[in-house]
Amino acid sequence: MTAFLQEVRDFANGPYVSALAKGDTISPAELDAVATKMSAYTGLSVDFIKRANLRVDLQRFRKELLRDQRRTVGRYDSRFTAIDVDAAGEAPEYDASDVQVSGPFTAALHDYLEQDLGYTTDLAYFPSGPGINQAWDWKHKPPGSSRAAQVADTAQDLSMAMRQNPKLKLYSLNGLYDMATPFFGTEYDINHMQLDPTLKGNVRFAYYPSGHMVYLNPQALTQMKADVAKFYDDATK
Incomplete structure (x- = not known):
């Protein structure tokens, strides 16, 4: 592949x-x-x-x-x-990939709250809050701009942070079957951060045979944990 x-x-x-x-x-x-x-x-x-x-x-x-x-x-x-x-x-x-996991997510949370924490409530739990995305204010003022953009593109904010702190590392973890945040779109955004050549080595990518929630695939989760642990070790040396 x-x-x-x-x-x-x-x-x-x-x-x-x-x-x-x-x-x-x-x-x-x-x-x-x-x-x-x-x-x-x-x-x-x-x-x-x-x-x-x-x-x-x-x-x-x-x-x-x-x-x-x-x-x-x-x-x-x-x-x-x-x-x-x-x-x-x-x-x-x-979205079939949403409805088929939201039930187990909800059940697991209720079990944790009631069995482990001893907390009970009659409040409804929503894995994704209804109406939140529609009401969200997406406007964002990127660094160096005099006005807010209508799209919340924060890539330039991250780029500035990496210029101000040259030791800052970036690790992008991607699910190959994810259509919510497709990996090629992520590559495009990160590759257009206009980084100084000396900072490009601070960026790395990883790809997993999974969807948006990599952790739903046990094998991918194991590999992701190992990759992230190595990233932390390398970044703190």
């Missing part, structure tokens, strides 16, 4: 981004070539990709990939599939 993922990275950073930059001036031949390559990598049809003008939204991808099987793809973990009421809809109606 490592070689395949690098091939896809090269395509995304090369022919794909070049095609997007050309906009409506892209030639029919190049459009066909890029759409065909995208189809081979994603499993979506060439026709669908071309109708989306090469710009496939994540929600659409999750709905479209297995549409002929009346299934949708998970967001936190794309190995999970779900069944929607409306198979012809625009986007998934829920």
Whole structure:
């Protein structure tokens, strides 16, 4: 898989981004070539990709990939599939990789509170608070900017922190099947922090055969713990 993922990275950073930059001036031949390559990598049809003008939204991808099987793809973990009421809809109606773990999360918390801590309550527990994301103020003023941006991009804050403290280390842990925070998006953000060349060695990445919550995979959790322990040891030497 490592070689395949690098091939896809090269395509995304090369022919794909070049095609997007050309906009409506892209030639029919190049459009066909890029759409065909995208189809081979994603499993979506060439026709669908071309109708989306090469710009496939994540929600659409999750709905479209297995549409002929009346299934949708998970967001936190794309190995999970779900069944929607409306198979012809625009986007998934829920995230299978969320609902299949939220129940055990809730049960485990209640068991811990009641059995270990002796705490009981009639309050409802929500693994993800309802309405919080919709009400969140995402505006953020990055370093060096005179005004707040509408998107909370904090990469430049981290970049400044690393410049101010050259001993600060960054370790990015990624689940390969995570569509909530896809690893390539993380790579892009970190690789555009405009770090001084002397600081680039302070950044490292790790990848696991898991979704967003790496710890749900026992084997990946064991490896992640070992990786993080080594990172702490190396960073404090």
